[in-house]
Amino acid sequence: MNEKNTSVVAGATKENFRDEVLDGLSKSPRQLPYKFFYDQRGAQLFQEICDLPEYYITRTEIEILRLHGADMAKALGPQVELIGLGTGAGTKTRILLEELHNPAVYVPIDISKEQLERSSARFREMFPTLQVLPVCVDYLEPFELPLPRRLSSRSVIYFPGSTIGNFEPEIASEFLARLVDVAGDGGGLLIGVDLQKDRDVLERAYNDAAGVTAQFNKNLLVRINRELEADFDLNRWQHHAIYSPSEGRIEIYLISDNEQTVHIGAREFQFRAGEEILTEYSYKHTIAGFIELARQAGFHFEQVWTDDARWFGVFYFTVL
Numbered sequence: 001m002n003e004k005n006t007s008v009v010a011g012a013t014k015e016n017f018r019d020e021v022l023d024g025l026s027k028s029p030r031q032l033p034y035k036f037f038y039d040q041r042g043a044q045l046f047q048e049i050c051d052l053p054e055y056y057i058t059r060t061e062i063e064i065l066r067l068h069g070a071d072m073a074k075a076l077g078p079q080v081e082l083i084g085l086g087t088g089a090g091t092k093t094r095i096l097l098e099e100l101h102n103p104a105v106y107v108p109i110d111i112s113k114e115q116l117e118r119s120s121a122r123f124r125e126m127f128p129t130l131q132v133l134p135v136c137v138d139y140l141e142p143f144e145l146p147l148p149r150r151l152s153s154r155s156v157i158y159f160p161g162s163t164i165g166n167f168e169p170e171i172a173s174e175f176l177a178r179l180v181d182v183a184g185d186g187g188g189l190l191i192g193v194d195l196q197k198d199r200d201v202l203e204r205a206y207n208d209a210a211g212v213t214a215q216f217n218k219n220l221l222v223r224i225n226r227e228l229e230a231d232f233d234l235n236r237w238q239h240h241a242i243y244s245p246s247e248g249r250i251e252i253y254l255i256s257d258n259e260q261t262v263h264i265g266a267r268e269f270q271f272r273a274g275e276e277i278l279t280e281y282s283y284k285h286t287i288a289g290f291i292e293l294a295r296q297a298g299f300h301f302e303q304v305w306t307d308d309a310r311w312f313g314v315f316y317f318t319v320l
């Protein structure tokens with residue numbers, strides 16, 4: 001079998017998608033899982049979000065990588081197997097790989113199939129000695145890692161973009177505990193985490209003036225219409241993102257403009273005027289709080305790199 005295709009399996013199936021959407025919309029309050037944002041159009045819109053002036057997150061994480069990448073490479077050591085979780089288009093991973101000393105294997109894990117295939121092909125060209133083994137799965141479900149041909153010194157999980165912020169604290173803790181097993185003894189976790197900051201900065205980042213985040217949020221409805229024979233009228237839904245200081249999180253909603261009925265296949269859903277569908281949480285952590293969360297999951301804190309304003313942190317943990 002061609003190595004390029006060995007570990008790319010189907011991401012979320014249509015059945016999973018339908019079940020999770022119907023299940024989420026039947027809950028009170030209603031919700032849709034954020035992992036379904038990333039169809040081809042969603043992945044493209046997310047790239048546009050990363051370039052928005054209000055969206056400090058990507059810019060700041062990249063700045064930290066550029067400034068401290070050499071230090072990170074020293075901490076991770078030579079010849080690592082890098083396991084990328086939701087590394088998307090791979091912009092940050094590329095910066096990291098350029099700093100790492102003779103990395104052996106790169107295993108990007110992402111639910112967005114087209115994007116994963118495209119970025120894996122690019123990484124093979126850019127790093128000819130690196131073995132690239134993409135795995136298209138939902139990382140919230142148990143998954144198997146491919147067996148690399150090249151020997152590595154240790155496995156290091158790379159989880160950028162503050163995607164860990166999408167998890168509620170209890171789920172984040174369970175997820176991190178699973179990552180301890182994935183990294184294994186002597187392994188590591190390099191993780192990007194958005195930190196608490198001024199509420200205005202946060203709310204601007206998720207309610208950009210050009211409306212790209214609104215398009216990204218509504219694209220979930222476009223996808224449901226296309227793939228699940230639904231009839232959401234996009235003009236009757238509004239994007240809304242708000243910071244909850246008590247929970248320390250941004251909450252992202254789609255709000256129904258008025259009373260309406262939506263069909264998904266044979267199912268019918270009634271929405272009240274002003275009724276919300278929760279589409280994403282983005283938790284903002286403190287440095288001490290995140291170290292404690294990871295410690296409880298079984299990780300040993302090694303180092304954190306931040307920007308001058310301490311808006312974002314890239315943490316390195318190991319498994320002792």
Ligand SMILES: C[S@@+](CC[C@H](N)C(=O)[O-])C[C@H]1O[C@@H](n2cnc3c(N)ncnc32)[C@H](O)[C@@H]1O
Pocket residue numbers: 034035038046050058085086087088089090092109110111112137138139140160161162163
């Ligand atoms: C917010 S984007 C971040 C992309 C990139 N890491 C960055 O920092 O710019 C989240 C990425 O994680 C992937 N993703 C989200 N949920 C996932 C899941 N449950 N399983 C696998 N991949 C997932 C998406 O496809 C997307 O590429």
